[in-house]
Amino acid sequence: MVSCSMRYSSLSLMAPVSPLVGPYTEVMSEGTPSRPVVVGYDSSEMAGRAVTWAAGAAERMGVPLRVIAARENDAQPVRSAEALDAVRRTHPDLPASGEDPVGTGAGVMVRAGDDATMLVMGNRGRGRITSAFLGTVSMTTAQHAACPVVIIHGDTATDAAPRSIVVGADGSASSTAALDFALSLVAAGGTITLLLCWSTMPQDSTDPVPAVAYAMLEQTLAGRSKPGVGIDLVARPGHPRNVLVTASETADLMVVGRRGQEGFKGLKLGTVAQHALMGARCPVAVVTAPPAVTEQR
Template identity: 35%
Template sequence: MHDTTSSRVIVGIDGSEQALVAVRAAAREAHHRAKPLHIVHAFIWPSLHVNVGPVAGDLPETGLRHHAEDLLEEAAAEARKAAPQVPVTTALIDGAATPVLLAESHLAALLVLGDRGLGGVSGLIIGSVAVHAAAHAGCPVLVIRGTEPSAGPVVVGVDGSEASELAVGFAFEECANRGAELVAVLAWHDAGSPTATAEQAARRVLSESLAGWRERYPDVVVRPAPVRGHPRHILVEHSKTAQLVVLGARGRDTFKGLLLGSVSQALLHHSACPVAVVRATLSPRHPSEADPGIPTISTGRPLDNVDRFIARPVDAVSGLVPSRQLLDEVLDALRAAGTDVSDVVVLHGPEGVRILDTDGTRHGGRARFVRFFQNWGYDDAVLNLYDEGLRKGESAVMIPATLENKVAIARLLQHHRGHAIHYFGVRSAESLSGP
């Protein structure tokens, strides 16, 4: 399961009424977990399709940003009403909602989102963000549907997979926190199997999936529910009397069907109660296992000290990371967000200094020509910063980025003590952090 040792509950808001419902739910979840609550609003300037000329005044102090700050204050007040004992912080972060929330999720025990809304000042449809977060977040995602909590059971979808194992553990923890009954549903949809044989197999999978957790949570009342039918239909029906449905993001093996693309998406759109999606990118932590599990992520390897001259990054965020361990954490966070890191460039040690080649002498006449003209501009200052960092034992990293996700990537680097962070466009460069 997700490691919650030093994390917090994060809730994303967008100015809709449903977002405030999500805030109240997030505050209660933070209280149950004894975690602080962090309320995030991703702020992006609306697109203008006419030429309005120069904008007078200081942009950060315009009415749009003030309105966004008011939304955060209102949300914080709602959170304190719902759970007075929970510490509450807020953040207004420049960038599109999806990359901002995915970056924040890697420091979270739980990410809470509303299921719909027009996005307030940003014009964002929160439903699309919720679906994307459920598929790619670095922590479990709770999508709030309905209004206020009911007194029904917690329902968990079981299929015998690792994703299901994670979902079962999460569901037991929720039941313990809420004082709720657990209904473990295993639905199969196979017209070719004899009903008695399929039901026996389903009961066996349920028994194996629940056994260790029952020992850990002896006070949780458990009701196994093997049933023939399509998982999405069965679980949607159960949601009508439940206070929460819990699913693994990637079901597989004998009882297929709990894939995010089918069952989870159906529940996110049609459930009558909140839905928690627990991703299978983390190793399961079964009560019988001594090792709690570590991330098992593999989406490419970076270009590590590859000897090629880099005139300047283009469409990339670059920065310095103090240690190799912190750099590995950055790469793991990128992979967990679904990023293929095979285009990420990493320089370190004396070989990194040689490849960076601040004066161009090691890569021939063209390199010297490029570096000569860079000595007159902003790029030279950045090069010198990186050269100095490499000589101190730091690593330089260059991550492909766009205007939409550059801020989220910069924040991810900062979370891992990255500094000297810059975004390089085709004809521009800007600092995204201090030195």
């Protein structure tokens, strides 16, 4: 089996570089209401890292930060204030607010996503620190939220812009949306790796695997670029579960579409997204295609 790569750099493209335009840049347009970055908080160490990551993203995007600390009942303690104190020490100029609604964590976060730029959460919360599995609240939120959901993994998440982003690609509308999201977050001088992996090919295909793979990568790229950002097109053999986990070990962020080519109407989370969420070693963003595109599938 072969592994091939091709690199595009916005500094060396023959055609003029176009400014990034997409669903994740509208929050920065003049006169457009600013949808906040919403972060879930429960006083756990992982939730604290999520707040740090979310504060950095909100400040760079020029939108407010909203901290939500859901409670099962009124008797449970109010926690959002401690997160806000930490944010104000490190990001004093960032507009930030907090709330402690009563309700299930997943239900509260999914509803908050209806009016958010993105949702940010730790991969496990209080009481689940030693679990080997992704927290139920995080997985459910990633399945159902209307906006991108970023799940924080590992202990290296910071408030700095990600310089190395891996985007899972398969030619679907969701993977195109994932690339748009990555372009909106990547640091100046950073690199995006558009990664496609395969374990089987269509029986009627007569083209070499790399040719088919790169056609799908080019379809996802569709001329997108961002000044100063390199884009690598990479095709690798292997199961997405293994390829994505390996790629995440050296990435600052991984972005995947909620549904891939295997998706059908009503499916909430594709297998590639599930593998990324369960095994990645870096923060993972799950992005869905705009409704008008998704409904055409």
